[in-house]
Every structure is written in C-alpha cells, then in structure tokens.
Amino acid sequence: MGRKGILIVVSGFSGAGKGTLMKELVRAYDHYALSVSMTTRAPRLGETEGKEYFFVTHEAFEEEIRREGLVEYARYCDNYYGTPREYVERQLEKGKDVILEIEIQGALKVKEKFPTALLMFVMPPSAAELKKRLVGRGTESPEVIARRLARAGEEAEGIEQYDFIVINDKLEECVGKMHSLIQAAHDAPGRNKEFIENMRKELEALQ
Amino acid sequence: MGRKGILIVVSGFSGAGKGTLMKELVRAYDHYALSVSMTTRAPRLGETEGKEYFFVTHEAFEEEIRREGLVEYARYCDNYYGTPREYVERQLEKGKDVILEIEIQGALKVKEKFPTALLMFVMPPSAAELKKRLVGRGTESPEVIARRLARAGEEAEGIEQYDFIVINDKLEECVGKMHSLIQAAHDAPGRNKEFIENMRKELEALQ
Numbered sequence: 292m293g294r295k296g297i298l299i300v301v302s303g304f305s306g307a308g309k310g311t312l313m314k315e316l317v318r319a320y321d322h323y324a325l326s327v328s329m330t331t332r333a334p335r336l337g338e339t340e341g342k343e344y345f346f347v348t349h350e351a352f353e354e355e356i357r358r359e360g361l362v363e364y365a366r367y368c369d370n371y372y373g374t375p376r377e378y379v380e381r382q383l384e385k386g387k388d389v390i391l392e393i394e395i396q397g398a399l400k401v402k403e404k405f406p407t408a409l410l411m412f413v414m415p416p417s418a419a420e421l422k423k424r425l426v427g428r429g430t431e432s433p434e435v436i437a438r439r440l441a442r443a444g445e446e447a448e449g450i451e452q453y454d455f456i457v458i459n460d461k462l463e464e465c466v467g468k469m470h471s472l473i474q475a476a477h478d479a480p481g482r483n484k485e486f487i488e489n490m491r492k493e494l495e496a497l498q
Numbered sequence: 499m500g501r502k503g504i505l506i507v508v509s510g511f512s513g514a515g516k517g518t519l520m521k522e523l524v525r526a527y528d529h530y531a532l533s534v535s536m537t538t539r540a541p542r543l544g545e546t547e548g549k550e551y552f553f554v555t556h557e558a559f560e561e562e563i564r565r566e567g568l569v570e571y572a573r574y575c576d577n578y579y580g581t582p583r584e585y586v587e588r589q590l591e592k593g594k595d596v597i598l599e600i601e602i603q604g605a606l607k608v609k610e611k612f613p614t615a616l617l618m619f620v621m622p623p624s625a626a627e628l629k630k631r632l633v634g635r636g637t638e639s640p641e642v643i644a645r646r647l648a649r650a651g652e653e654a655e656g657i658e659q660y661d662f663i664v665i666n667d668k669l670e671e672c673v674g675k676m677h678s679l680i681q682a683a684h685d686a687p688g689r690n691k692e693f694i695e696n697m698r699k700e701l702e703a704l705q
Contacts, residue, residue: 412687418700437705444701450694455685468685475682478662478675480619487657493625494651498644 296383300398303413304443306425324382332370395449412453503590507605510620511650513632531589539577602656619660
C-alpha cells in the first residue's frame with residue numbers, strides 16, 4: 292500500500308504528559324516529524340527559536356494568515372498560535388507521520404480540512420492521578436490546579452470526536468501503544484483510496 | 499480500561515486466505531474465539547459437527563430465528579447460514595474478541611446491531627495475485643474462477659464500509675498485523691464509554 296504520511300493531532304488534559312510522550316515517540320521511531328508552532332508571544336526563559344516555537348511579530352503572523360500559510364491558528368490572550376503549513380506538507384510527502392499538539396477546537400478544525408487526520412486524546416489513568424501530577428509539579432498554585440481540573444472536565448466532553456484515547460500510565464508502554472495505534476490507522480480504507488481504486492481496476496481488467 | 503471483548507467481522511475476497519489467517523490468529527494469541535456458524539446444508543466429506551459448522555435441520559434453524567438465537571443469518575441456495583448468539587455473547591463477556599467470518603451483507607447487518615463491532619476486510623496484495631491463487635488451487639474450473647473474480651469486483655465496492663483493510667501477503671506478518679489492528683480498536687472512545695464517563699464524574703468530584 293502507498294505510505295503517505297498521516298497528519299496526527301494529539302490533544303489531552305494539561306498534566307497528562309503529552310509533551311514528554313511525543314518527544315519520546317519521535318526519538319524512538321523515525322516514522323515521525325513533530326510540527327513546531329508559530330506564535331506571537333515572547334519567548335520564555337530557555338525557549339529556543341524553531342524548537343519550542345517559531346517566534347514572529349503580529350504583522351508577520353497576520354501575513355501568514357492572509358497567504359494561507361497555516362494549517363490552523365487560534366488567538367489566546369492577545370497572542371496568535373498556529374501551525375505552519377509548508378513544513379507539514381513537506382513531511383507528509385516524504386512519508387513521515389506529522390504530529391501536531393493542539394487543543395480540541397484546533398483539532399476539530401484540522402479534521403475538517405484534512406479528513407484523513409488521526410485524532411488522539413491523551414488521558415491520565417485516573418482523575419486522581421491527574422491531580423497528583425499537577426500538585427507534584429510544585430510550580431502551580433491551588434487556583435491554577437483547580438482551573439486546569441475544571442478545564443479537563445470541559446475537554447472530556449469532546450473525547451468522542453477523537454479516533455483513539457491513549458492512557459498515559461507508563462511512558463515506554465504508552466509510546467509503544469501510540470506507535471501501534473498510528474500504524475494501525477494507516478490501514479483504514481479512507482487512507483488507502485488509491486490502493487482500493489487500483490484493485491478495482493485490476494479486477495475489472497482480469498475479467 | 500475495561501476490557502470487554504470486541505466483535506470482529508472478517509470479510510474478504512474468496513482466495514484472499516481468510517480461513518487460514520483466522521485459524522493462525524486464534525492459535526497464535528489467546529485473545530480470540532472463533533465463532534462457528536450454524537447451517538442447514540449437509541456436511542461435506544471431512545467436515546465435523548461443531549468445527550466447521552453446527553449442522554441442523556431447517557426446522558431447528560427456523561426455531562433459532564424465531565427465538566432470536568442468531569446474531570445474523572442469511573439464506574443461499576436454499577440453505578440457511580447463521581451465527582449463534584449465545585456463544586458470541588458468552589465469549590465477549592469473558593473478554594475474548596470474537597471473530598465472525600461473514601460476507602459484506604452480513605457484516606453490515608452485524609454493524610447495525612452491534613455498533614462497536616470491528617469490520618476488517620482481507621485483500622490479496624494484487625488482483626493478479628488473487629487470480630494466481632485461485633488458479634493455483636487446481637480445484638476450480640475457469641468458469642468458477644471467473645465468477646469469483648467478478649464477485650471480488652462487486653465486493654470491492656463495499657470496502658469503504660470497513661474499519662481496516664488487511665493485505666494478506668505473508669501469513670505471519672499478516673497475523674501480527676491483524677492482532678495489532680484489533681488491539682488498537684480497543685482504544686477507540688466508542689469502545690470505552692464507561693472509562694470516559696467515570697473520568698468525567700471523577701473530575702467533577704475533584705473540583
């Protein structure tokens with residue numbers, strides 16, 4: 292079967308460990324390319340241009356919107372965040388599965404534009420474990436933790452729209468699981484239209 | 499996540515090697531139970547009651563239809579063929595994934611009754627390879643081969659309704675692939691409603 296890359300959208304509760312999971316996935320297998328978002332917000336300490344984000348001005352970002360250079364974008368707290376299209380398309384062409392980490396609204400927008408995108412939702416093994424991880428970071432105030440838990444509750448409403456849920460219990464097992472799920476997705480009929488069409492033509496020709 | 503069994507429907511072109519694949523799948527992993535169909539046709543030489551089929555009279559079969567003892571059934575050439583419900587339900591309860599080998603019409607009926615059923619379509623690597631296998635059996639007349647190829651062409655029209663396509667090239671690889679696909683299917687949100695519902699309740703309780 293033809294192996295074009297799949298666009299993979301990963302969402303999940305804050306504290307579910309998406310970032311670590313995806314870095315490990317990209318490290319462990321060479322099937323994947325991690326998309327880097329573009330943003331107008333200022334770099335934080337330790338963030339590097341082109342690694343965490345591409346940092347651009349408001350004007351540059353709006354120019355990207357105009358020339359349809361973004362797969363999706365959103366505005367939070369007066370800053371833009373978006374996914375540059377060219378990198379994604381180049382990697383898909385090369386057969387890489389491209390991973391975007393975005394929240395549910397963005398995920399559904401991507402699915403509209405790219406119906407063969409695969410949507411994965413990362414969850415902790417339990418809500419109690421999620422709280423424990425957020426508290427354990429030691430960097431967040433009780434208010435922020437409460438807000439994140441409330442936000443998780445809202446996001447949980449949208450899980451049915453995803454193709455797979457991934458329980459992040461043990462990192463290595465979970466990375467292996469994600470890899471299997473993505474590789475399985477390659478075998479859906481909707482991602483193999485050319486193969487099926489060729490088979491039909493061949494069958495006709497043989498009769 | 500709760501691990502109730504999934505109902506798996508396997509269809510595919512005659513000559514694609516479904517039977518061998520499924521026997522090997524059940525042998526290689528103990529996740530699976532193979533459903534045995536009930537039929538009114540007479541046993542052929544070498545067929546054993548309860549292995550290839552449960553052989554029953556027309557009256558007994560119609561009694562099963564009346565008491566809703568069948569997951570699905572169909573009538574071909576004056577004989578009934580059907581899937582006994584009790585065995586399927588008992589195995590699913592035990593957490594086994596139950597495999598039914600049925601053609602596309604039956605597959606779609608099962609999907610209607612059991613929306614979480616997983617539909618897999620087995621294909622040869624190419625139409626030419628399919629023809630080669632049918633000819634290679636040496637048991638089928640050119641007319642039968644032509645009819646099977648024509649039938650494959652018709653069945654190919656329905657592939658989009660399946661969840662996964664499975665290319666049967668090398669037996670062992672293909673069995674491993676089927677296993678991965680089925681295990682991936684366990685992680686779809688629609689098959690984990692209880693887990694998601696519990697997570698939502700837990701998150702609410704924590705706030």
